[in-house]
Amino acid sequence: MKLVVKIAGQALCWVGCLLAASTLAAPHHASGTQTPAVAHHNPAPDVPLAPGYGPLGFELPAVGSYARPIIGQASDGVVIDSRGQQTTLKALMAGKVTLLSFMYASCSDVNGCPLASYVLNRVMQRLAKDPRLNERVQLLSLSFDRLNDTPEVLRKYAARFEAEQARNWRFLTTPSDAELEKILKSYNQFVIQDVDSNGKPVGSLSHLLRVYLIDEQQNLREVYSVSFLHPDILVQDMLTILSDREAP
Numbered sequence: 001m002k003l004v005v006k007i008a009g010q011a012l013c014w015v016g017c018l019l020a021a022s023t024l025a026a027p028h029h030a031s032g033t034q035t036p037a038v039a040h041h042n043p044a045p046d047v048p049l050a051p052g053y054g055p056l057g058f059e060l061p062a063v064g065s066y067a068r069p070i071i072g073q074a075s076d077g078v079v080i081d082s083r084g085q086q087t088t089l090k091a092l093m094a095g096k097v098t099l100l101s102f103m104y105a106s107c108s109d110v111n112g113c114p115l116a117s118y119v120l121n122r123v124m125q126r127l128a129k130d131p132r133l134n135e136r137v138q139l140l141s142l143s144f145d146r147l148n149d150t151p152e153v154l155r156k157y158a159a160r161f162e163a164e165q166a167r168n169w170r171f172l173t174t175p176s177d178a179e180l181e182k183i184l185k186s187y188n189q190f191v192i193q194d195v196d197s198n199g200k201p202v203g204s205l206s207h208l209l210r211v212y213l214i215d216e217q218q219n220l221r222e223v224y225s226v227s228f229l230h231p232d233i234l235v236q237d238m239l240t241i242l243s244d245r246e247a248p
Contacts, residue, residue: 050111052119056232063236064243068213072220074100075186078179079142079172082154086175089140089183090218096138097238098214099123102189104145104205105157111226112209117141119211120169121161122231127168130235136216137238139169144191145205146180149173187212215241 051057076090092098101120107113120139127133143149149157154171155164163169174180184191187210194204211229213222221241224234 047110050115050226050229052115052226052230056230060232060236063239066240068221068237068241070215070219070221071223074098074212074214074218074220075183077174077183077186079174079183080151082151082158082171084151089142092138092140092170093214093218095216097133097136097216097242098138098140098212099234099238100140100142100187100212100214102144102184102187102207102210103141104143105149105153106145106203108204112207115226115229116209116211117157117161119229119231119234121163123234124163124166124169126231126235132242133235133238134168136242137168139166140172141169142172142174142183144180144184144189144207146173146177213237213241 074089074093076088078086078088079092080086089100099120101113101116103113103116105113120141124139127137143154151173154173158164158166158169158171163171174183183189189207189210192206194202194206196202209226209229211224211234212220213224213234215221222237
C-alpha cells in the first residue's frame with residue numbers, strides 16, 4: 001500500500017519549542033555521554049551539528065498530553081538482515097512500535113546517516129533501561145546501497161554503533177534492486193548517485209534524511225527530519241502512542 005506522507009503537518013507540536021531552542025546545535029556532544037566511535041562524528045570545525053547530537057534544550061510536553069495521529073500506512077517489502085536471513089518489513093514490524101531509518105554505511109555527511117544512527121544508538125540505550133519500551137519497540141535501519149552494504153558490511157556498521165548484539169535494532173538490505181526501488185518509492189525516499197564534473201559516479205549518494213515512526217498496527221505516526229531527530233523526542237513520541245493503547 002503506497003504511503004501517504006503529510007510532510008506539511010510534520011512535527012507541528014514541536015515548532016514553537018524548536019524556535020525557542022535555535023541555539024541548540026552547538027558543535028560539541030553533551031558532556032558525560034558516550035558517543036559511538038564513528039569517524040563521521042568528527043566533522044570539520046565549521047560544520048554545525050544537528051540538534052540530535054546535543055541536549056534537547058527545551059521541555060517536552062507530557063506523555064499522552066498530545067496526539068500523534070495516523071498519517072499513512074507503513075509499506076511492506078522483502079529484506080535481508082545482517083545475518084543473511086530473508087524476511088519482510090511487515091513481519092519485522094508486527095506487534096512492535098518501530099523506528100525505521102534509511103541509510104548507507106559509507107555516508108560521510110555528519111548530519112545525514114551518521115546522525116540517524118547516532119540518535120538510534122541513544123534510543124537503543126534508553127530501551128535497555130526502560131521496561132515500558134524494552135519489549136515493545138524496535139529499530140530498523142535499511143540500506144539503500146545494496147551493492148556495497150552486504151550483510152557482512154552491515155554487521156560491521158552495527159558494531160560501530162554498539163548494536164551488533166542488540167535485541168531491538170536490526171540492519172537490513174534487500175535481495176534485489178527492484179525490491180529496493182519499490183520500498184524507497186513507497187516511503188517517498190529519493191536517492192541520487194553523486195557524480196563529478198564529468199558525470200562520473202563518485203561513490204556517495206544524496207538523499208533526504210527521514211526516520212519513520214510506525215505503531216504496532218503498522219500505521220505511520222510521524223516522519224522526522226534533521227531538525228526534529230532527537231532521542232528525547234523519539235522516546236516521548238513512542239511512549240505517547242503506546243499510551244493510546246492503554247487509555248480506557
